[in-house]
Amino acid sequence: MLRYVVNRVLLMIPTLIAISVIVFTIIQLPPGNYLESYIAELQAQGESVDPQKIAFLRQYYGLDKPLVEQYLRWAGGMLVGDFGYSFEYNLPVTQVVGDRMMLTILVSSFTILFTWAVAFPIGIYSATHQYSWGDYGLSLLGFLGIAIPNFMLALVMLYFANVIFGTSIGGLMGPEFIGKPWTWAKIVSILEHSWIPVVVIGVGGTAGMIRKMRANLLDELQKQYVVTARAKGLPPGKVLRKYPLRMALNFFISDIGSLLPSIISGAEITAVVLSLPTTGPMLLAALKSQDMYLAGSFLMFLAFMIVVGVLVSDLALMALDPRIRLQGGVAR
């Protein structure tokens, strides 16, 4: 067991190195670099640029160095916790991300809790009452939730909030709290404002989760052990909780791998539409303006979370499900 874990952890190292090379290459693939897209953007607005200043920045940011050197500097820095420098903000990456990370984790955690709280009961109900009116109705809602893109829903809500109620939604806290230190009043304000994004972002996930829960549970419900348990006179609720539900939870555990990165990346496009101060829009903007260290470090962090998430879910599955533990053969 221990050897397996050590093996897996060691395997993460070449994986992450490979990812870092790919990330860096992809960010560098579009022509030009940050300064060039910066100049181009200013000129599109009719502004002029001081060539002296650009020359200073090119030298200071090391953009005149060969790509390999730029890569090594970035990758080496990350090992000691230096994620590089954001050109766009003129700040170290860690300072740029700072507060936003916290808010993103908050919104994402709420969203996940919301997803679970809604999807679980509905999924179980749909499976146990298959082909009933309730099942059809909820499935219809579920399909709608999957089919409507989150950002579309956000736009529609923005429009109606404005036209009907005359208010503008969006943002994650009252304007008076933006950029202020954390206080109790600020937290309350965030809680008040966060339900709209949580619902909007959560709808798609909830719908997906309902479908998965229903399908997995249906598979189990038809198995013979369930029939046997029922025949032996076990109360239906207990049968459900004790056996098929637990089996059906495997998909949920293996989902953790993809859940971890989504906690910190947030729903980018939806966040842009709702003007949420989360990390999603920042990542998007960084990629657009070729702010390579900000974008690169961010993507690396996401990759790291995926790798860790997959490991955690594998370990958890092994612990939970003896079939996986015994079949795999690696555990010995």
Add this chain to the structure above:
Amino acid sequence: MTRRFAWLALALASVFLSAGWAGAEEPPTLKADVEAGILPPMAQRLPRVPLVVDISRGDWTIGRYGGELRTLMAKDRDIRMFVVYGYSRLVGYDDKLNLVPDILERVENVDSRIFTFHLRPGHKWSDGQPFTTADFRYYWEDVANNPDLSPFGLPQVLRVRDRGPRFEVLSETAMRFTWDEPNPQFLPALAGPSPLFIYRPAHYLRQFHARYAGLDAANAKAKAAGSRNWAGFHQKKDEQFRFDNPDLPTLEPWINTTPVPSTRFVLVRNPYFHRVDRAGRQLPYIDRVIVSIADDKLIPAKAGAGDVDLQARYLRFDNYTFLKQNASRSQYRVLLWEKGIGSQVALYPNLNVEDPVWRALMRDVRFRRALSLGIDRHEVNEVVFFGLAKESANTVLQRSTLFRPEFRTAWTKFDLKAANALLDAIGLTKRDALGFRLLPDGRKMEIVVDTAGESTEETDVLELVRDSWRKLGIALFSRPSQREVFRKRVYSGKSMMTIWSGLNNGIPTPEMSPQELAPTQQEQLQWPMWGQYYENSHKGGEAPTLPEVQELVTIYDSWRTSTSTAEREKAWLRMLEIHAQQVYTIGIVTRALQPVLVSERLRNVPAEGIYSWDPGSYFGMYHPDTFWLEPREPR
């Protein structure tokens, strides 16, 4: 104007009024601080001779203090726009585009060679520290001439034939810059939207400078803050234009209080601002400016929902109908200002194109004229611009004193017969079965126009141009790309022709540099390599071969060494004339309009204006410090 001119009128007017401001009322938000003794009273905060802003426009009124102005921007970096809008400059343009002293009390200018600046005695930075010639000396000695902070030497505009000025401090409020030869670019550079800052808040910046803080201490401080060395850290703290350091003292009407990154920036009034209205009350009228950050594509929608009091940036002409539709519900007006650019859309034949056959054609003036004659500008105007634009070559706008009707009409009349005759005269007489002309080497004449792929307006225009060029026997294809790719293709000569907007400065006065008209920069889409040649002081690029272009270079040089307005005007007119006759750029329509959204409560915003980066600084020229908000009516 005379060879020697000084601006005294305003200063004199201020002296007569100076009795007035001792008793003027304090802005209500500052009253408590003044009474508590935290802030000195207004009379002591103002310079001894403040700048009196008195605008003679009919709808302009003296305002009330107070209120919050809301506006939207797309990026944190856009906070710099408040240095543009604030428009506090050593000298600045008034709304008639005259250069007048602003921060300076007066300027003495001898032959555009010797400039003597007089500061306003008692002028203070936004933190209350005195603003004196020491701040200029700090810039000159410790920034501009410091090899670590300025490794590439003095800024371009301070150099004439590669030699900088002599700088002398005459007193605490007077200083002099002396060049050996005239430098007419100097004052316009100080008045620009992104001006040349030749002063620094020395009392604040010394703590980051190796000379004052000591090399080791300064470097240690920089490292602790995550910068590589003291020079980088100093540079970061010293961003007067980026406006992202709330600790950096400023002379602008509003001070940014929010560090980046943020989604909401709050700017508050500068209690030491140097301008007053004619009643002697200190400006600005508006207490706070709130800048929220939203995605640029959502800004028109949010503006239409009434989330702003003043907005022009990120609104486009095609948003106009939507904005109008919501105007009464969200209580705002939508004004249409004229953009200050030469053409809304113009075609740029690349005279440096790689392909030798095409290059020879592009350099043939008959060919460029034929292309220009082959465009039905009237149709473009009616179809794409609802007839609101004006058919014109790419030249200065009618408002400019340098405008001549013949520059606008040269080679712009839709005349297929004349155009075909010109093409035949070049010898392009062979045609293929479909009637397309053939190049001398037998290829079909296909012009590919690169677009930056940002607006459908450009492709719509090209669609119409394609139809009329078809009648010249020339095929047109458009090739949308993306901004950086677009520029790269132009620079390397891969692109044959591009479509872009016209002259950046469509409302020049003779005092402004005509550098756009001569090859001076690589960015010039019609001759990138010739531009690069002069931009990099004859290293890289190619020297121009056409005699007319060489003449442009010579005239531009004569402008740069001119000493009188008459000489400068002559240079400008000759350059514009060459452009009109040589058709280096094919302008299609002009008079582009910019929607400006103004809350019904906001006063003193002119109903008609020019929305221009340089000169004008967008709103800057119209004194946003005198905009004021009507108090909300109780419901």
